[in-house]
Amino acid sequence: MLKNSGSRVALVTGGSGGIGRAIVNKLAENGFAVAVHYSGNKLKADTIVNEIIKNGGNAISVGGDVADEKSMKEVFDLVEVKLGHIDVVINTAGIMILSSIAEMNLDDLDQLYRTNIRGTFVISQQAARRVCQGGAIINFSTSVTRTQLPTYAPYVASKAAVESMTMILARELRGKNITVNTVAPGPTATPLFLDGKDKQMIDNFARATPLERLGTPEDIADTVLYLATIGRWINGQVIFSNGGLA
Template sequence: MTSSTDRVAIVTGGSGGIGRVSVERLARDGLAVVVHYAGNKDRADETVASVVDAGGRAIAVGGDVADEHRMGAVFDAAEQEFGGVDVLVHTAGIMPLSPIAQLDLDTFDRVQRTNVRGTFVVDQLAAKRMRAGGAIVNFSTSVTRLQIPGYGAYAASKGAVEALTLILARELRGRDITVNAVSPGPTATPLFFEGKTPEQIDGIAGANPMGRLGTPEDIAEMVSFLAGPARWVNGQVLYVNGGAA
């Protein structure tokens, strides 16, 4: 495996929430980072600036995560700017909530396109183009175990992400590339807070054995581990949720 100062990471959804904190953590670990964004270029540029101001290396590249041509260009940029790709951290996803009986099918299709097809697209590119010693870190959710009403479409998409993760890990036999999925529990990000009352947020935090919500930094700690020293962790779904059932 190349040294951390020679390693290059692509972080999808790297302009906010868990993605941004993961970018900053990987940069502190010595990796050059490609900050992928879907629509918010200004926020991605701010993330890049925070890395560069701290002495790191980063660029921002936009694109629809489910578009293989746009995401191919993200990998092209990583190779042209930094020499290759060693780590993929795929945080990009959407989470509209609705009971299954009331969910509009167009919304269901949009969730599956972004979360399932998007994962397939970037994982396929990584499988073809990642250097030996690499690490693919997909994102699932603890909701696949918690079965919270309203999360049907999202949990279904993340169940598919877990299946892709476990199969790809075995398909990459002999490549020295690990493939794992991180499954956060409720985490204090804008995506989590959207549409919830203060009472709901307090209830969710209080139900956790640790008595709080997770933070993006908690999740980035696992990303750093899987992207770097965790060479014997492969084909796993790791629940990072403070002990939520």
């Protein structure tokens, strides 16, 4: 893969997942060279990369545990070597484990926090060191931080940490012309969201928004594209992309 002569470069962690894949495709369609990160499924990431290249775009796949600082340093190094630089880092990588507080397995809690909190910190640290001036760092939270649904407490606590981390990093990068924001999707039709929910529960989530539907990964990708390109006056914010969910 040759370095870019002029294209902007984005690294998308969790880029082979539902929302991550939609973001990768949206960025590629809009002229970005994209590094598609995967944690375990290299074949899936490589398939996405091959599709982008077939359509005339520029992409590579990169793998590793987002919570492992050595592995992520190597990922950022590889992106810079293969694609020349990094303009945008979008961190969609995360896991969701649902349980009441009373019943939560603490080993599961540690796993959740390792990926969602430590992983976001590791990615944010590398991004703060690597992203070019005029670039953007975009993390991911959830609208459930406001809706307070039962059994979501462990997950929401991890995402509340992401929101706070993001707002502070935006201020720490003063003078570097780098925006740092968090996107907080509402109910979105991805495998992660749909897993374990019956039709009635899914329909209830859809009716909860004034638009009376679930979001799509493409809805979220549109928000990310805006923040990654022309949304330069939005900084240190949590953007709720949720169709009006209260």
